[in-house]
Amino acid sequence: MVDLNPKMLEDIPVTSYSDNSTLLIKTGAWKYVQPSYEDKLPACSHQCPAGNDISKALDLIARGDVAAAARLWRAGNPFPASLGRVCPHPCEDQCNRGQFGGAIAIHMMERFLGDRSLDPEFLPKAKPATGKKVAVIGGGPAGVAAAYNLALAGHAVEVFDDKPAAGGYLRTGIPAYRLPKDVLDRELALVEQTGVQFTLNTRVGRDVSFDELRNRFDAVIVTIGFHGSRPLGVPGEDHENVYNGVHLLERILAGERPELPRRMAVVGGGNTAMDVARSLLRIGVEPIVVYRRSRMEMPAIPTEVDEAIAEGIRFEFLTAPSRVIIENGKVTALECRKMRLGEPDESGRRRPIPVEGSEFPVEVGGVVTAIGETAELDFLPDEARDGWRVAADERFVTPVEGVFAAGDAAFGEGTVTAAVGAGRRVAMVVDAFLGGRELPSVAPPTQASWERPVNIDQTVHVEQLNPAYFTEVPRPEIHELDPQTRSTSFDEVVQGFTEEEAIREARRCMVCGTCNECCNCLFFCPDVAIHKRSGAFGFDIDGDHCKGCGICVEECPRNALSLVEVKS
Amino acid sequence: MAIDITTYDPKNLHLPEFDILHSGHLACPGCGAALGMRLALKALGPKTMVVIPACCWAVINGPYPYEALGVPVLQVAFETAAISASGIRAALDAQGKEGITVLAWAGDGGTFDIGFQSLSGAAERNDDIIYVCYDNEAYMNTGIQRSSATPYGAWTTTTPVESPKPEPKKNMVEIMAEHRVPYTATASLAFPEDFVRKLQKAQSIRGAKFIHLWSSCPPGHKSEERYSIRIARLAVETGVFPLYEVDYGTKYTINHEPAFTDINEYLKLQGRFRHLKPYHVENMRRNIEWEWKRLRAKVEMGEKLPLPPAPVHAPVDEGEHTPPAK
Numbered sequence: 001m002v003d004l005n006p007k008m009l010e011d012i013p014v015t016s017y018s019d020n021s022t023l024l025i026k027t028g029a030w031k032y033v034q035p036s037y038e039d040k041l042p043a044c045s046h047q048c049p050a051g052n053d054i055s056k057a058l059d060l061i062a063r064g065d066v067a068a069a070a071r072l073w074r075a076g077n078p079f080p081a082s083l084g085r086v087c088p089h090p091c092e093d094q095c096n097r098g099q100f101g102g103a104i105a106i107h108m109m110e111r112f113l114g115d116r117s118l119d120p121e122f123l124p125k126a127k128p129a130t131g132k133k134v135a136v137i138g139g140g141p142a143g144v145a146a147a148y149n150l151a152l153a154g155h156a157v158e159v160f161d162d163k164p165a166a167g168g169y170l171r172t173g174i175p176a177y178r179l180p181k182d183v184l185d186r187e188l189a190l191v192e193q194t195g196v197q198f199t200l201n202t203r204v205g206r207d208v209s210f211d212e213l214r215n216r217f218d219a220v221i222v223t224i225g226f227h228g229s230r231p232l233g234v235p236g237e238d239h240e241n242v243y244n245g246v247h248l249l250e251r252i253l254a255g256e257r258p259e260l261p262r263r264m265a266v267v268g269g270g271n272t273a274m275d276v277a278r279s280l281l282r283i284g285v286e287p288i289v290v291y292r293r294s295r296m297e298m299p300a301i302p303t304e305v306d307e308a309i310a311e312g313i314r315f316e317f318l319t320a321p322s323r324v325i326i327e328n329g330k331v332t333a334l335e336c337r338k339m340r341l342g343e344p345d346e347s348g349r350r351r352p353i354p355v356e357g358s359e360f361p362v363e364v365g366g367v368v369t370a371i372g373e374t375a376e377l378d379f380l381p382d383e384a385r386d387g388w389r390v391a392a393d394e395r396f397v398t399p400v401e402g403v404f405a406a407g408d409a410a411f412g413e414g415t416v417t418a419a420v421g422a423g424r425r426v427a428m429v430v431d432a433f434l435g436g437r438e439l440p441s442v443a444p445p446t447q448a449s450w451e452r453p454v455n456i457d458q459t460v461h462v463e464q465l466n467p468a469y470f471t472e473v474p475r476p477e478i479h480e481l482d483p484q485t486r487s488t489s490f491d492e493v494v495q496g497f498t499e500e501e502a503i504r505e506a507r508r509c510m511v512c513g514t515c516n517e518c519c520n521c522l523f524f525c526p527d528v529a530i531h532k533r534s535g536a537f538g539f540d541i542d543g544d545h546c547k548g549c550g551i552c553v554e555e556c557p558r559n560a561l562s563l564v565e566v567k568s
Numbered sequence: 569m570a571i572d573i574t575t576y577d578p579k580n581l582h583l584p585e586f587d588i589l590h591s592g593h594l595a596c597p598g599c600g601a602a603l604g605m606r607l608a609l610k611a612l613g614p615k616t617m618v619v620i621p622a623c624c625w626a627v628i629n630g631p632y633p634y635e636a637l638g639v640p641v642l643q644v645a646f647e648t649a650a651i652s653a654s655g656i657r658a659a660l661d662a663q664g665k666e667g668i669t670v671l672a673w674a675g676d677g678g679t680f681d682i683g684f685q686s687l688s689g690a691a692e693r694n695d696d697i698i699y700v701c702y703d704n705e706a707y708m709n710t711g712i713q714r715s716s717a718t719p720y721g722a723w724t725t726t727t728p729v730e731s732p733k734p735e736p737k738k739n740m741v742e743i744m745a746e747h748r749v750p751y752t753a754t755a756s757l758a759f760p761e762d763f764v765r766k767l768q769k770a771q772s773i774r775g776a777k778f779i780h781l782w783s784s785c786p787p788g789h790k791s792e793e794r795y796s797i798r799i800a801r802l803a804v805e806t807g808v809f810p811l812y813e814v815d816y817g818t819k820y821t822i823n824h825e826p827a828f829t830d831i832n833e834y835l836k837l838q839g840r841f842r843h844l845k846p847y848h849v850e851n852m853r854r855n856i857e858w859e860w861k862r863l864r865a866k867v868e869m870g871e872k873l874p875l876p877p878a879p880v881h882a883p884v885d886e887g888e889h890t891p892p893a894k
Contacts, residue, residue: 004633018635022592025634030597174575247606468758468801518580523760524797528591545591548600549786563794 002046012228012437023545026037027527031566035521035541038562039511041447044091044106049418050077050145051425051446054106055092055514058112061506064515066499068121068507070117073110075124077426078148079141080193082170085110085179085494087417087466096462096512102475103498104509112502118186120193127154132434135160135217138205140168141416142407143223146190146425146430151194153431158217159196162203168225170416172250173272173277176490191275214402220400222355222380222390223423226412232267236324237369241331245276245370252279261365265290267321268370270297270414274305276370277313281487288311288316288362292320292339297349299414302383305506311487320352322359324367333361375461376410388412394442395425398502404430421557460513460559469520469557473508515539515560521552583764584610586681592716593636594629600784600800601678601702602628602678605637605673607760608700611767619653621683624644624709625702647682649674651867652688652696669698669771676687676717678701687778693749694775698767701778703784712788719808720855721848722840725796734854744778745814750877751777753813755771757784758801762823763813769813777879782809782885790839801833810863819870820863831856 003011042055053072060069073080077147084107116122136143139161148158160242165171167184168258192198204210213220213358229244231237241261251258262285266277269291277287289308291298294317298305309315316336319457323335338358341350374388383399384391387411390405391397398405406422408414413422425443429494447456479495480486486493497505515538522539529546530539552563581677588609595602601624609616617640628644644652653672660668674683679701687699687875704775706724707713714724716738725734745752751774755763763781770777782803784796803809804826811824831852835841 006632016632021590021633021638022594022630022634023590025592025594025630027592028593056770165711294600350715401688456697465710522579523581524603525581526597526599526606526796527593528606532585542591547597549796550792551598551603551796554794555625559869 002099006041017560019454026544028529028542028546029463031546033548033550033551033563034216034543034546034566035548035550035552035561036564037515037538037541037560039452039454039515039560040464041456042512042514043094043096043459043461043536044104044512045447046095046459047090047222047414047448049090049413049421050087051421051449052077052080052091053447053450053452054109055509055511056452058104058109058506058509059511059516061109061113061503062509062511064503066113066116066502067122071124073113074190074447075451076149077420078144079114079170079184079187079362079420080110080177081118082141082182083186083420084108084114084419085183085414085492086170086174088415090304093462095461096465097344097475097508099462101472101508105475105478105505108478108497109502111507112497112499114187115183115496118183118190123151123190123194124482125279126152129156130154130434132156132219133158133217134430134434135213135220135462137213137220137222138168138407138409139163139200140223140225140407141170142225142419142423142426142543143168143221144188144196145420146221146223146406146427147196147423148191148194149424149427150430151191153427155431155434155515157468158194159198160213161198162206164201166198169419172173172227173246173275174416175249175253175275175282177278177282177486177493178275180492186469190448191385197533203379210379210381214400218402219429220383220403221426222409223379223407223411223419223426224375224390224405225419226375226408228374228376228394229351229369230372230374232321232367232369232371234321235324236326236331237367237494239276239324239326241332241366242324243366243368245272245368248368249279251274252283257283260285260505261331262286262363263288264366264368265321265362266363266368266370267291267334268372269293269300270370270372271300271304272373273370274300274308276368278304278308279490280312281311281313282490287368288364289313290314290319290321290334290336290362290432291315291317292352293341293349294318307493310483312461312483314379316362319362320390321367331364331366333363334367335359335493337359351385371461373408375410375424395439396429396443397421402433404433405543424449440462455512458513465510465558466557467557469518470510475508476505499509510558512558513560516558518557520555520557521561524551524555526551580884581761583760583803588614588638590636590638592630592634593628594630594788595624596785596793597627598784598786598796599624600705600782600796601625603757603796604700604702604763604781604783607757607763608671608673608767609639611764612669612671612698612771615667616671617642617656619644619670619672620654621649621674621678622709623678624704625673625675628710646678648679649683650695650697650699651686653699654693654695655692656708657696658853670696672697672699674699675703675707675709676701676705677707677715679703680716680740685742688747689894691744691749691776694749696774696776698770698777698779700767700781702781702783703740704783704788705737705787706736706785708785708788721844721850722842723839724788732843732848737778738790739859740777740885741744741780741812741814744780745791745817747776748817749776749778750774750816751813752817753779754809754811755781756800756804756809756811757782758797758804759811759824766813788840791816791837795837799834799837802829805829806831806834807860808834808852810860812863812867814870818873818875820867820871822863822867829851
């Protein structure tokens with residue numbers, strides 16, 4: 001037996017021979033910093049109003065596990081198939097891949113995963129029943145998202161809606177060429193599978209009183225959205241051929257084909273204006289979009305504007321209506337004034353200023369207004385109202401005990417995606433309220449509901465990645481129906497990804513801030529101190545031998561490790 | 569489903585998963601030589617015998633009675649890495665043992681300077697060994713003295729900032745290639761797949777093989793430990809250290825076309841270059857340009873030249889013995 005601690009020279013044999021492993025030497029004691037695996041928020045998820053776990057899901061697809069990815073995406077979001085079609089995808093603007101060949105087509109991936117998970121087996125497992133009851137007023141995206149998450153948390157949820165079918169703006173405001181109605185129906189059917197009860201054709205304040213709901217339920221969530229239209233404020237707008245854009249769209253989308261003039265002006269530059277104009281085109285009306293600022297300032301989703309222009313819709317920019325011209329009881333034209341852009345206003349966009357004496361007629365037989373919507377709050381007690389919106393603080397809590405509010409009616413974010421995110425967040429707050437836990441000072445961000453741990457205070461932008469491990473790969477083309485054929489039908493314009501296309505695209509994802517077991521940390525460790533977990537995801541760091549050099553942190557392509565100080 | 573795996577980005581490393589090197593070795597944090605040995609053992613496998621002369625690795629391997637390598641190691645005198653490896657090969661041959669790789673693993677001092685004559689001898693005899701020089705560009709183990717591998721302008725304790733090293737680095741790969749050995753190559757820690765492939769190619773060839781591995785040294789280069797790989801990568805990408813291989817001293821192949829990143833990106837991460845004046849940097853830049861012209865000319869020349877002719881063997885004895893002519 002060799003003496004492991006020879007004290008005297010005589011203890012060492014003449015020909016010294018070592019056969020004890022240095023594993024016995026704990027070099028880990030040298031370090032003052034140590035690496036630790038810490039997933040951070042990728043730029044895309046940081047931007048996602050609905051709180052989707054994009055990087056993890058795309059990594060699962062890249063490995064070929066589409067089912068797991070679909071399950072993950074549907075875990076807190078009841079509308080992936082619908083959102084994949086209608087979301088303005090702010091995630092893609094921030095995608096770090098943008099500088100390496102073009103942003104990942106995240107909205108196409110969401111749609112792919114949504115279409116793949118239209119089956120109850122993809123629903124998450126609900127928690128045991130709590131016996132608490134929640135009423136949700138308004139079956140739009142915010143209300144349904146809240147109901148879905150609360151039902152999965154074990155609460156009994158009932159959704160009240162005054163329409164014959166739930167879905168809110170997804171049903172009444174978004175045309176079938178963007179969102180086929182059977183997709184929405186199937187997603188709502190899945191929500192019902194989680195135990196959410198829909199009480200339709202029931203308007204709170206008319207068919208059931210608000211106070212009754214407060215008595216019957218432990219919590220009430222108000223998610224009524226925007227369904228009133230703002231007036232134009234010009235003479236002649238009470239004529240019967242001047243239509244409210246939201247209501248007209250609702251009728252067209254319900255399948256009605258009202259008698260309309262051959263040419264109509266659509267006033268506004270938002271998504272409702274685009275949806276109205278493109279829907280009118282499809283039922284044989286020639287729309288002319290009248291917008292008071294320029295293309296740059298349009299609040300509509302840019303690709304919707306591109307598609308409308310491709311379909312041949314005429315736009316009158318820097319033009320505002322001043323009067324509806326009526327001759328012999330009929331609308332003959334919309335008198336407009338030219339505008340110029342001045343200083344930026346509180347919305348950050350440049351304020352339009354009328355040009356004196358520039359009046360000119362736009363010859364149309366009718367006008368549709370789509371210049372913004374308001375909430376219809378008449379059923380609420382006074383203290384729960386704050387001007388045009390429901391009074392709610394940053395926790396979605398209203399001044400009325402046990403009543404919460406989210407979505408457009410509370411904060412007016414204006415997109416379905418933001419409404420879904422608000423639904424997820426209000427569900428977390430209401431769940432805490434029902435569980436008797438202390439409410440946070442601000443509603444937690446959607447990402448706080450993720451199952452995997454992630455440091456949501458740190459966002460991974462392109463500067464935090466290691467560019468040595470990424471090469472440029474171009475963004476794939478997205479297939480659309482030909483503008484000539486699509487402008488006469490309500491068939492879906494954008495065609496979805498096949499599984500092969502989806503996997504190919506997922507492999508372009510840089511999986512920012514999210515460990516994907518690429519093994520760079522393991523391969524570059526000079527001390528062999530990182531080991532792949534057998535039979536489980538991730539790695540273990542051998543603290544007894546890690547010297548804290550930090551190479552693994554630097555060479556992680558996606559910033560999924562951090563160096564932390566060693567606490568003595 | 570047909571998916572083109574080459575579009576899978578990021579480019580994941582594909583390396584052997586097993587490890588022979590043990591943790592607990594005594595390399596400094598962020599040591600390039602330790603990572604180099606880890607990769608070398610991954611590439612060559614357990615049937616390897618290693619010769620280590622006086623160099624950092626003589627310490628890294630652990631004090632008596634410990635060792636980190638997990639394969640037989642012979643620690644020898646400074647100038648004897650190559651000749652000891654040759655001796656092990658001769659002993660293996662005498663015992664009729666085959667399929668064992670003999671690796672001489674020496675630093676730049678033991679290769680460029682002190683061990684040069686024995687290396688040249690082994691190359692001339694074309695002894696069947698792989699000689700890897702892990703080059704950290706100075707005598708780091710003894711306290712950062714200049715070697716003939718130290719680059720132009722670098723600070724060492726014997727080339728202080730008042731008079732940094734005026735001569736460029738010795739080009740060891742060309743010298744070894746001119747011995748007409750079957751295989752010489754350069755390698756970098758930042759390109760581990762390339763290094764592993766070169767070692768495995770060397771393993772498959774009989775004869776003397778020489779690999780020059782550029783190795784980061786945080787204490788000697790005065791760099792941050794975590795930047796070891798980044799600096800090694802920049803050495804390649806700035807053109808300071810080209811990645812290439814040479815077959816039979818003739819056929820030169822460039823393995824990685826660098827981006828020719830601004831050399832300051834490489835220099836600014838290392839304290840040993842902090843004192844440099846713009847004219848020093850300009851001299852470096854010009855030297856890189858010249859070295860690359862030479863290298864490209866050699867690639868071009870190699871394309872025109874054949875590999876060495878196949879040897880003609882003595883005729884097979886055909887029965888009756890013919891005595892030599894008188």
